[in-house]
Amino acid sequence: MAPARPVVVSLLRNLLLFAGLPVGLIAAWQFASQRGTLPDYLLPSPFQVVAGLVEITRDGTLTTDLSASIFRSVTGFAIATAIAVPIGIAIGWFRSVRKSTYFTLLVLMPIPITAWISLAILWFGIGDKSAIFLVALGAAVPILVNTIHGVEWVDKLFIEAALTLGTGPRQILWRIVLPAAMPSILTGLRLGLRNSWAGLVVAEMIGARSGVGYLIWDSRLMMRSDLMIVGMLLVGILGSTSDQLMSLASKLMLRWSRTDSHDG
Amino acid sequence: MMGEPKIRARGVAKHYRANNLDVRALDPLDLEIYEGEFVCLLGPSGCGKSTLLRMVAGLVTPSAGTLHMDGRLITRPSPERGLVFQEYALFPWMTVLRNVMYGPSVRGLGRAKAEQLARDQIARVGLEGFENHFPSQLSGGMKQRVGIARVWANQPDVLLMDEPFGALDSITRNVLQRDLLGLWMQERRTILFVTHSVEEAIYLADRIVVMSARPGRITAIVPIDAPRPRNLLDQDSIALRAHLTGLVEAQVIATSGGRIAAKSAVGGYVE
Structure with missing residues (x-):
């Protein structure tokens, strides 16, 4: 055992460790801007970025863009989940479905979402639909892959136990395979959500007239590099908030897999 | 017979x-x-x-x-014909109670009846108070008690x-052997x-x-x-x-070409 340290000391130490880097970065950034080392047109100073944020908050652009992006993200993700989870279950469980979809998925899945943008605009035009389509596509691939894996690799022991306890062959999928595959499915949802932000930003840059992606794109054209930075930081905040929410949801759903077991 | x-x-x-x-x-x-x-x-x-x-x-x-x-x-x-596995094969997403209730409920006995059967069996294997624990919170010996209760609840x-x-240590193993024998003497399945x-x-x-x-x-x-x-x-x-060990070891020695014959003669029982 290390000698006990006052709580205050360890608290300060943690504060320094967590806050040190971001505070230092911002200070260095501000310093470089003030000295002129960093010209405004390349990277505006932190103060200018905050001023930009205040400006778009006042004129309502922020609310419009944020709500457009969140709506597209939530809708796209919900559609992806509703489609990719059942298909993943079917592919993972039925060997014939696995075989018949094998080559199609082999070719389609590696296509990055960015490569779909032209087709999305061709099909859905400029606006919400294109963005939702790309978000859904970005989320669907990791969800599909992880659902297939989870269902396909369910421990055979659970199935044997269930059969000898009187489970009918048709009940095995719902009663045993699905709950057993749930950790893998939830991992897929989390990875899919992360992936979907890339789809959203690209779609809004090219295929929309609102949203945080559009904010980033439009500010470049308007030479407003401060708003560009605001847009990027917003994407970061949206991404990490949604990731934390998803992680919380999986922890709640997977209470059983916590590992505080004891021996004796 | x-x-x-x-x-x-x-x-x-x-x-x-x-x-x-x-x-x-x-x-x-x-x-x-x-x-x-x-x-x-x-x-x-x-x-x-x-x-x-x-x-x-x-x-x-x-x-x-x-x-x-x-x-x-x-x-x-x-x-x-209920099966108890060496690896327990408990459903990790279900509590102890749910695991033991599983058989009776999947056979359609109804919730109340299934729960009654499960609680009885959990008490019989000495796990009262652990009904709401998940398998990951139990030791190996306790897990296998659940495994036994789960099968017994189906009255096979x-x-x-x-x-x-x-898979259990030798002390836990002896206790479980004794307890299994006790269960069997009560109900000779x-x-x-x-x-x-x-x-x-x-x-x-x-x-x-x-x-x-x-x-x-x-x-x-x-x-x-x-x-x-x-x-x-x-x-x-x-x-x-001595008699049974001889019988079992004769097989091991015969199939392994006598290589471990010397070892087993000293070590007694070969796994």
Whole structure:
């Protein structure tokens, strides 16, 4: 055992460790801007970025863009989940479905979402639909892959136990395979959500007239590099908030897999 | 033994092809197990004893021969033949109560009845107070108590146990053997118990079926009449242990080309 340290000391130490880097970065950034080392047109100073944020908050652009992006993200993700989870279950469980979809998925899945943008605009035009389509596509691939894996690799022991306890062959999928595959499915949802932000930003840059992606794109054209930075930081905040929410949801759903077991 | 056997194996065999080789996991064998009997299948690893148990469970189809229970052909798993696994095979997403309720509820007994059966069995195996724990929060010994309760809650005619205490430390193992015997003395259900431990077989069984490895077959059937609980250190037990250890080791030595003969002669029982 290390000698006990006052709580205050360890608290300060943690504060320094967590806050040190971001505070230092911002200070260095501000310093470089003030000295002129960093010209405004390349990277505006932190103060200018905050001023930009205040400006778009006042004129309502922020609310419009944020709500457009969140709506597209939530809708796209919900559609992806509703489609990719059942298909993943079917592919993972039925060997014939696995075989018949094998080559199609082999070719389609590696296509990055960015490569779909032209087709999305061709099909859905400029606006919400294109963005939702790309978000859904970005989320669907990791969800599909992880659902297939989870269902396909369910421990055979659970199935044997269930059969000898009187489970009918048709009940095995719902009663045993699905709950057993749930950790893998939830991992897929989390990875899919992360992936979907890339789809959203690209779609809004090219295929929309609102949203945080559009904010980033439009500010470049308007030479407003401060708003560009605001847009990027917003994407970061949206991404990490949604990731934390998803992680919380999986922890709640997977209470059983916590590992505080004891021996004796 | 009298009357019709509970389980009858006639010419049951299992062979399969692996890497272009025919593997004879189990040569044709006959075996009868009677109602209320505690039978141990004893043999070294790879002797096909687990394969035989899984065929009785209905999880493995015999390549030849037939298995009957109460005169009816065994073709698939049934809750009449409950299986306890060495790896416990508890459903990790269910609490202890839910695990034990699983069998009765999946058979449609209704929630209240299933819960009543489950609570009774949980109490019988000494796990009162752990109903709402998840398997990941239990020790190995407790997990297997749940495994036993879960199968017993289905009130099976036959309990099949596949090295159920094989993954436990020796102290826990002894306690669970004693408790299993206690449960069985209260309710004499037929038990077919696979083990590679001579001591475990002597402590538990009415009859020990000794099996040999590759291809698996029955080399001896040894009845034990000594009253329970048995003392493994008394004269009869020690003599029986020597006899059975000899039988089991002869198989191991024969199949391993005598390489471990010297070791096993000193070390006693070979795993």
